Amino acid sequence: MSATRYEARVKGTVQGVGFRPFVFRLATELGLAGSVRNTAEGVVIEVEGERARADEFLRRLETEAPPLARIASVETRALEPDGLSEFCIIESEARAQPTALIPPDVALCADCAREIADPGDRRFGYPFTNCTNCGPRFSIVRGIPYDRPQTTMAPFEMCAECAREYRDPADRRFHAEPVACPACGPELFLDGERAGDGVGRVARVLREGKVVAIKGLGGYHLACDARSAEAVEALRARKGRGLKPFAIMVRDMEEARRVGEVSAEAEALLTSPESPVVIMPSKVGSGLAEGIATRQNTVGAMLPYTPLHRLLLDRSPPALVMTSGNLAEEPIEHRDEEAKQKLGPIADYILSHNREIAVPCDDSVVRVDGNLVIPMRRARGYVPRSVPVDYEGPPVLAVGGQTKNTFCLLREGEAILSQHIGDLDTAEVLHYFGRAVRHFEELFETKPEIVAHDLHPGYLSTQWAKSLEGVRLVPVQHHHAHVVSVMAEVGLEGPVIGVAYDGTGYGADGTVWGGEILIADRREYRRAFHLREVRLPGGEGAIRRPGRMALSYLIDAFGMEEGIARARRLMPDLTDEEARVVARQVERGINSPACSSMGRFFDGVAALLGATPEATYEGQPAMELEAMCGAHAETCAPYRFAVGQGVIDAREVVRTVVQDLERALDQGEIAARFHETVAAFTVDVCRRLHEEGAPGDVVLCGGVMQNARLVRRLLVLLEQAGLRPHIHREVPPNDGGMSLGQGVVAAAGER
């Protein structure tokens, strides 16, 4: 029998995820001696013992690592055997990168789920059960280092039994900072009163059709029975939310399959530790109230991701609306007093608990259509996981955009995106933004010297950046930021062909951009092509009333008089007054900037095809247009378009759409052909640019790239054209992802 000893240096996400206890258990099981300790780069293991067993250790180290660990590399080297007889965990002084130590919040694990369902277990029915593999993390951290006194679990003194588990390296709860049990941990409160079986009572009133505010992991939700049309209507009316679809929480996978088309990718995400809301094609006859997602053919569902939610859904209706508990345009509520004040009038009951939420964090949202995965909102479960970037300069803060704001902290080796902050339209959200920035700076011990911001002078994020002292400001063009954000996430240095299609972004020439095809690298870009400009009549007003946008396209395609006449015929909701005002604005250019936005083009065509005359949330007309395509084949003949001189001229597209409408062609068919047309002219332009010498990498980004039908066709057609398309994997293509690109552009300027 030959003894051997070696050292293994493990890099990756191996701290704060139960890695050392796992190593301890594995080594002990195999009868090996040695040690394991954290270092600044990861974990260092020394093992000594029989060669065969040491080899088995190394093999199982990678195959059996804890669920949250991500091993990037293992480097081994042989050492002289030392005659060791024990294996131990060394508590090290070395401090790792702070992000390595503050993991995202993690959905309830299978072991904890079993315990709360087991009448013989001491955590039976306990809604705050967690372990090293699951539970609250980022949302309870007040400061560093990440250990219990620095979390909102500090006021709860561990009982003897929990303390034993916490100290025992062989236990699943070894160093699980939020460890708790019914004897020592947080408790539930119903309408301010201690509520023993609060879950049972809340389940009952939900069955009766009541609305309940429920304090969860990253904030409050508003919940009601998703099958009750009355309850859903009541919630919608009281919340003042327009028609924006509600997310639901379903009891289990069986229920998920009842409401949606669950692909393998969707199932993997639903059951992942991140546990996002997954938007999938909805099923007809699911029993869900119509008002959950009006005029949509998708449904956004998630599984219970905390023990509280699991216990509740076991007894409540099998599908609950679970929408962020906030007033319209305000951040998610996370403080008990404010929640009572603001959600009290909306909810019939408030179920809360006494574990404070240090950092509010909305649910993350991912769209899945077949095997296509499109991140829509990145928050709980993902933040503060960082994106690796090759950078060594001074720290950068990128403040993001105006809508769906996130910010990004960039420093040596990594970019850390914030959770979804919201639309920076109100003082409340701006205040939340400022607090979140400060929290990140403290948590990650980073003082930014460079601040990247959008070119738009009116964005509150831009104004906030300009009010800072002692930093260097770097303005970054909106669509360049979008393109570089994808490049950073997928690891491209560029140059690339960047297709940035979104609502509105401030162009370098002061006009409104949004249908842009750029040649870009991480430092600079050239605007190679853009959608032909039309007037954006009355700015914001045209976004709220998409019919006005449609009129602007009609005037461009047919001329003034004929354009107005056709608009009146096709869109009965457009009033005389509106048509007159828009015509005057377009003619004289008053308060009507030139605009090349692809998002507005979708809005305009949607309005022509009978989508909502009044958009109650961003992107609503375009989403309805995608939904109209229904089951119409994706492969169909595109409309005629013209491309030349850096401009995509779609006037002929508008004329043919109108012709088809006047021939009373099926609107689904027109919508489908329109999608195919946008894919076709995009690929046409990319092919031309490639033939002229542009590289073959094509980056797809901007809010329009949340359109699954369009993205799928672009991926297929670009590949057929011999090009290499790239999309985001975890970062949203909408404005929620642009802070990453801003930061990386600013950092590239430092090289």
Ligand SMILES: [Zn+2]
């Ligand atoms: Zn667990």
Ligand SMILES: [Zn+2]
């Ligand atoms: Zn306890």
